[in-house]
Amino acid sequence: MLVVGELINSTRKAIAQALEQRDKAYLQDLARCQVESGAQIIDVNAAAGGNEVDNMKWLVEIVQEAVEVPLCVDSPNALAMEAGLSMCREKAMLNSITAENRRWNELLPVVQKYRPRVIALCMGDGAMPETTLDRLREAEKLVPGLVAAGIPLEDIYLDPLIKPLGVNTQFAMEAIESTRALRQEYPGVHIICGLSNVSYGLPERRLLNRAFMVMAISAGMDAFIMDPLDQPMMSLLAAAKALVGQDEYCLEYISGVRAGKFKAG
Amino acid sequence: MSVLEDIKQAVINGNPPKVKEFTEKALAGGLNPNDVINEGLIGGMSIIGVKFKNNEVYVPEVLIAARAMHAGMGVIKPLLAGGDIQSKGTFVIGTVKGDLHDIGKNLVIMMLEGAGFKVIDLGIDVPTEKFVQAIKEHKPQIVGLSALLTTTMTQMKSTVEELKPYRNSIKVMIGGAPVTERFAEEIGADAYAPDAATAVEIATELLAS
Numbered sequence: 413m414l415v416v417g418e419l420i421n422s423t424r425k426a427i428a429q430a431l432e433q434r435d436k437a438y439l440q441d442l443a444r445c446q447v448e449s450g451a452q453i454i455d456v457n458a459a460a461g462g463n464e465v466d467n468m469k470w471l472v473e474i475v476q477e478a479v480e481v482p483l484c485v486d487s488p489n490a491l492a493m494e495a496g497l498s499m500c501r502e503k504a505m506l507n508s509i510t511a512e513n514r515r516w517n518e519l520l521p522v523v524q525k526y527r528p529r530v531i532a533l534c535m536g537d538g539a540m541p542e543t544t545l546d547r548l549r550e551a552e553k554l555v556p557g558l559v560a561a562g563i564p565l566e567d568i569y570l571d572p573l574i575k576p577l578g579v580n581t582q583f584a585m586e587a588i589e590s591t592r593a594l595r596q597e598y599p600g601v602h603i604i605c606g607l608s609n610v611s612y613g614l615p616e617r618r619l620l621n622r623a624f625m626v627m628a629i630s631a632g633m634d635a636f637i638m639d640p641l642d643q644p645m646m647s648l649l650a651a652a653k654a655l656v657g658q659d660e661y662c663l664e665y666i667s668g669v670r671a672g673k674f675k676a677g
Numbered sequence: 678m679s680v681l682e683d684i685k686q687a688v689i690n691g692n693p694p695k696v697k698e699f700t701e702k703a704l705a706g707g708l709n710p711n712d713v714i715n716e717g718l719i720g721g722m723s724i725i726g727v728k729f730k731n732n733e734v735y736v737p738e739v740l741i742a743a744r745a746m747h748a749g750m751g752v753i754k755p756l757l758a759g760g761d762i763q764s765k766g767t768f769v770i771g772t773v774k775g776d777l778h779d780i781g782k783n784l785v786i787m788m789l790e791g792a793g794f795k796v797i798d799l800g801i802d803v804p805t806e807k808f809v810q811a812i813k814e815h816k817p818q819i820v821g822l823s824a825l826l827t828t829t830m831t832q833m834k835s836t837v838e839e840l841k842p843y844r845n846s847i848k849v850m851i852g853g854a855p856v857t858e859r860f861a862e863e864i865g866a867d868a869y870a871p872d873a874a875t876a877v878e879i880a881t882e883l884l885a886s
Contacts, residue, residue: 423855515828535777575780579783613735
């Protein structure tokens with residue numbers, strides 16, 4: 413179960429400001445906190461506010477100074493992606509490619525050059541995916557395409573795309589059913605999502621995020637871009653991981669509870 | 678309680694049968710259809726809009742209220758000459774080329790319609806030519822551009838530039854998750870709206886200016 417810490421994202425106001433003011437201490441501290449809370453990869457997004465390439469380079473540099481874990485370079489822009497990946501010490505994660513022609517063609521050379529772990533959104537040209545079949549159709553292009561580009565299955569992270577439940581009450585189950593189908597079709601790949609989309613427009617969002625995470629894990633999702641400082645969420649993740657049989661002898665769960673990391677309330 | 682007040686309340690409560698019933702009653706009682714729309718149906722939706730902005734109601738409740746409002750509109754439309762409802766203004770909207778997101782845009786449309794705007798929805802992945810065509814055809818006062826990706830913000834910029842020849846007659850508003858007030862200023866848009874409820878307020882101000 414992989415946790416990608418989502419907090420260093422320039423679409424959040426505090427981060428955009430910290431980027432602009434080159435507030436190194438704040439950003440490094442945020443990276444450290446996320447790792448201490450259990451994030452195994454730190455997402456870095458510098459897209460908002462212009463100068464994305466320079467901001468990305470700076471961000472990668474200072475975050476790497478602070479933490480040992482790999483980074484997840486987050487941008488739809490091939491130039492910023494390349495700039496970020498070129499500075500990563502170790503194998504990074506690319507967030508994200510899609511089956512949209514233009515984005516695929518722009519990012520593929522970057523994928524081939526750096527061979528990162530790749531988050532691939534199950535969407536192509538035309539429209540956002542609606543059904544499980546829509547997502548499977550895009551995955552049919554993405555998975556073989558990435559494998560042909562030299563990315564092994566275990567480095568591919570398919571994202572079924574989560575849409576807000578508040579807009580349509582079928583959206584969460586649509587994503588869960590898609591996860592189940594992708595898991596069945598591609599047992600060797602990982603399935604990831606940005607958790608918080610599901611709760612957009614609804615109150616007590618973290619409650620929905622938590623419930624959705626458990627459902628997604630039971631459908632075969634095994635990676636999350638999330639807020640690792642949400643301790644109840646991290647506790648629930650450890651419990652769900654044990655429950656789906658991915659924590660041998662429940663040892664991670666037990667030791668985490670002993671260390672005071674995982675709590676019921 | 679007056680029948681207009683009843684309509685308003687039924688919209689707020691999201692009750693389509695009641696909205697329909699009270700709307701019929703209002704019309705049977707000789708009230709002007711446009712008053713029924715503006716004071717009853719839109720009156721209810723604007724209260725929902727304010728509550729939405731203040732986080733007192735949530736997206737599904739806004740959807741339910743909009744559905745209730747449409748139940749009333751359905752009663753009134755056939756009665757109006759040419760089926761035309763007197764609108765507050767015309768608003769052309771679309772997600773810019775290269776961007777397939779529509780959820781945010783659709784929320785904005787719902788709120789605008791709820792506030793009495795006539796909205797022309799060009800959909801997603803909309804090239805500049807299509808905006809231009811819609812401007813010529815529908816003569817809107819406002820054009821709204823949506824983008825959910827940082828890469829398509831570049832497209833937003835070029836669309837705003839290409840709309841320059843029409844800027845005498847239209848105002849341009851932009852929005853979407855990565856978009857900011859500063860970006861709006863940089864690319865020369867008239868306004869930026871951070872959310873659907875604010876979009877209505879700003880559109881209303883733009884009409885007045």
